[in-house]
Structure formats: structure tokens, C-alpha cells
Amino acid sequence: MTKKVMLLSLLFILGALALVLAMRNPESEAAGIQAYRSPELLQELIREQHEAYLLIDVRTPAEFREGYIYSAANIPVDRIASTPPDVSKDHLIIVYCRTGNRSAQARRTLESLGYTQIVDFGGINRWPYNLEGGL
Numbered sequence: 001m002t003k004k005v006m007l008l009s010l011l012f013i014l015g016a017l018a019l020v021l022a023m024r025n026p027e028s029e030a031a032g033i034q035a036y037r038s039p040e041l042l043q044e045l046i047r048e049q050h051e052a053y054l055l056i057d058v059r060t061p062a063e064f065r066e067g068y069i070y071s072a073a074n075i076p077v078d079r080i081a082s083t084p085p086d087v088s089k090d091h092l093i094i095v096y097c098r099t100g101n102r103s104a105q106a107r108r109t110l111e112s113l114g115y116t117q118i119v120d121f122g123g124i125n126r127w128p129y130n131l132e133g134g135l
Contacts, residue, residue, distance in 0.1 A: 033092060033117055033119055034119060036053075036092075036094055036119045036121065037119060037120070037121055037122065039126055039127055039128055039129070042055075042069075042094065042121060043129055046069070046070055046071055051092060052091065052092065053091075053092040053093070053094060054073065054085055054087055054091060054092070054093045054094070055069060055071050055072040055073065055094045055096075056072065056073050056074075056075050056080075056085065056093060056094070056095045056096075056106070057069065057072040057073070057074050057075075057095075057096060057097070057124070058075060058076060058077040058080060058095055058096070058097045058102045058103055058105075058106040059074070059076065059077075059097050059098055059102065059124075060076055061074060061076065063098065064133070065133055065134075066133070066134060067124075067131035067132065067133050067134040068124075068131060068132050068133055069096065069124065069127055069129075069131065069132070070131075070132050072096075072132075073085075075106075077097065077102040077103075077105050077106045077109070080106050080109050080110065081109050081112075081113065084110070084113050084115075085110075085115075089114045089115050089116055090115075090116050090117055091115075091117060092117045092119070093110060093115055093117060093118045093119070094118075094119040094121050095107055095110070095118065095119070095120055095121065096120075096121040096122060096123065096124055096127075097122075097123060097124070098123050098124055098125065099122075099123040099125060100120070100122035100123040103120045103121060103122060103123070104120055106120075107120040
């Protein structure tokens with residue numbers, strides 16, 4: 001009976017250690033933030049502010065004025081390299097545009113500048129909720 005208890009205890013400890021290591025794995029963390037590609041989870045993040053984030057609309061100022069996702073800052077993709085976000089390099093940054101092309105370009109630019117926690121939401125056309133602003 002003692003050997004069974006020791007074996008079960010050892011298996012429990014090894015399982016707990018594996019879980020802790022998986023949670024500290026940067027790839028696991030990166031996969032976790034990619035959940036914000038979901039409109040529902042991004043809406044929850046905006047509403048609940050579970051963690052600090054910066055939402056960037058990389059469309060033109062004219063497109064931004066037509067309607068944007070609540071809390072978004074407007075940094076057009078053609079200016080993001082010269083005017084990068086004023087946050088730490090490991091801050092959660094979520095980018096979006098109209099259809100996803102410019103947000104993918106912005107993600108690559110931010111990565112080249114050393115930012116590590118970037119989510120490409122894609123296009124605002126995927127956003128099923130109300131927009132701010134608008135003409």
C-alpha cells in the first residue's frame with residue numbers, strides 16, 4: 001500500500017510540475033493571447049479589462065472616424081513604424097483594420113520593432129457589436 005501511495009504522490013507532483021512549466025512556456029502564453037482573435041473574447045476583454053491591453057486601429061483617420069471598436073487608438077499602418085505605441089515591448093497589443101491585410105502588416109512591423117505580445121484581430125468586418133463614432 002505504501003508503494004502505491006508513493007507512486008501516486010510522485011505522479012501528482014510530476015503532473016503539477018508539467019502544468020507549471022506549460023504555463024510558463026512563452027509559446028503557451030502566445031497561444032493564450034491569440035484567443036483575442038475571437039470577437040466574443042475581445043469584447044469581454046474590453047468590457048472586463050482582465051488585463052492591460054492596447055487596441056490599435058491601423059486604418060486611415062478617415063476610416064477610423066467612420067466607426068471604430070471602443071477603446072481603440074488610431075495609428076495608421078503607414079505610420080506605425082515611425083510612431084510606435086508608447087508601451088512596453090511585452091504589453092498586449094491587438095491590431096485590426098478593415099479586412100485584415102493592413103493589420104497583418106502592422107503585426108509584422110511591430111514584431112520587427114521588438115514587440116512580443118501582438119494579436120492580429122483581422123478586419124473590423126468581423127466585429128458583430130456596435131461601433132463608436134461614425135458619421
